[in-house]
Amino acid sequence: MIPFNSPELTGHELDYIAAAIRNRHASGDGPFTRRCHALLQQELAGARTLLTTSCTHALEMAALLLDIRPGDEVIVPSFTFVSTVNAFVLRGATPVFADIRPDTLNLDERRVEALITERTKAILAVHYAGVGCEMDTLQALASARGIALVEDNAHGLFGRFRGRPLGTFGRLAALSFHETKNVTCGEGGALVVNDPGLQERAEIIREKGTDRTRFFRGEVDKYTWIDVGSSYLPSDLLAAFLCAQLEARERIQARRAEIWNRYSSGLSAWAARTGVRLPVMPAHCDQPLHLFYVLLSSRAHRASLIAHLAAAGIQAVSHYVALHQSPMGRRLAPAIADCPVTEDVSGRLLRLPFFVGLSAADQDRVLEAMLGWDETAAVPSAPAP
Numbered sequence: 001m002i003p004f005n006s007p008e009l010t011g012h013e014l015d016y017i018a019a020a021i022r023n024r025h026a027s028g029d030g031p032f033t034r035r036c037h038a039l040l041q042q043e044l045a046g047a048r049t050l051l052t053t054s055c056t057h058a059l060e061m062a063a064l065l066l067d068i069r070p071g072d073e074v075i076v077p078s079f080t081f082v083s084t085v086n087a088f089v090l091r092g093a094t095p096v097f098a099d100i101r102p103d104t105l106n107l108d109e110r111r112v113e114a115l116i117t118e119r120t121k122a123i124l125a126v127h128y129a130g131v132g133c134e135m136d137t138l139q140a141l142a143s144a145r146g147i148a149l150v151e152d153n154a155h156g157l158f159g160r161f162r163g164r165p166l167g168t169f170g171r172l173a174a175l176s177f178h179e180t181k182n183v184t185c186g187e188g189g190a191l192v193v194n195d196p197g198l199q200e201r202a203e204i205i206r207e208k209g210t211d212r213t214r215f216f217r218g219e220v221d222k223y224t225w226i227d228v229g230s231s232y233l234p235s236d237l238l239a240a241f242l243c244a245q246l247e248a249r250e251r252i253q254a255r256r257a258e259i260w261n262r263y264s265s266g267l268s269a270w271a272a273r274t275g276v277r278l279p280v281m282p283a284h285c286d287q288p289l290h291l292f293y294v295l296l297s298s299r300a301h302r303a304s305l306i307a308h309l310a311a312a313g314i315q316a317v318s319h320y321v322a323l324h325q326s327p328m329g330r331r332l333a334p335a336i337a338d339c340p341v342t343e344d345v346s347g348r349l350l351r352l353p354f355f356v357g358l359s360a361a362d363q364d365r366v367l368e369a370m371l372g373w374d375e376t377a378a379v380p381s382a383p384a385p
Helices: 013-022 031-043 055-065 082-089 135-145 196-206 212-216 236-247 249-274 299-311 327-332 340-346 360-371
Strands: 048-052 073-077 094-098 120-126 148-152 172-176 189-193 293-295 349-351
Touching (some): 013 031, 013 236, 031 048, 048 055, 055 148, 055 172, 055 189, 055 196, 082 120, 094 327, 135 148, 196 212, 236 249, 249 360, 299 349, 299 360
Parallel strands (some): 073 094
Antiparallel strands (some): 048 189, 172 189, 293 349
């Protein structure tokens, strides 16, 4: 079976983990954490970055930093992972689900303004597949209304919008290092703090509500509890693994580019023949090659192709189910959300195997199986008169 994803070693992960053990600093904010911070800040134009135990926890920190409270509203695309909205719901916020663009599958910036009320506290921009949302429009809208803009950049590390790194537009941004991401430590994330006024409090929240970070810098003679917070620091063992991956980022990205481009060129004629749509890449966006998807013409076609690939020993998977149609989404936001694109896309999108260790031979198998799929087999025959 060719899996949808398989995390790969870059060569130094185990050596670095052993070094972290020898350092006698296996807990958070050790030497490897600091190296990761420096590497991420290089990629993010110097933005203050703090490793966390997950992207989910980075988003939860963002909700705490923005003082989200019961009665507040957050505008969020319905086509996203549940963590994007859950982090704010945990603080009592009401989600206002927005539709996505039919081309990039990102939050449709043209629909956001109509959803803003006096209770809107944040707009959550999710860069789907690492392709940037229309950040100039969203930034201008958020600034004019005094609303915080937060980037869920789980897919978008190494991506750019008009030449600027994704994750540097909002007051806050969240990164993911889950095993499905371009660089990984199994489970991990980071909070990017672009607002200097939030940086000190971010350190406090991340350290269980204490000023322990200031203590270790020698700025106070003891640390104490001064704010809300939790334990959001990852072990330095995880940071050691991540550090090896970040150091190999150019090699990782080059390999991912080879795989992505081969899918794109190998499927372009097939897509035109079968009515399948391949990913759309705007000229002003540099994508980080996070995933490769196809949009089938119907749910039936998707089910047929999944079964066809499975029979060939290939795992291909769907993606998000529309959050506004989920049991929790209906409970929290009972008003009917107008998200027709989300409802349509969530039933037709299929992701192909995509990971650094995908061999040329295995990608040949995937392409051969895709090209051999009979799209007419998915269309039910007309009933006899």
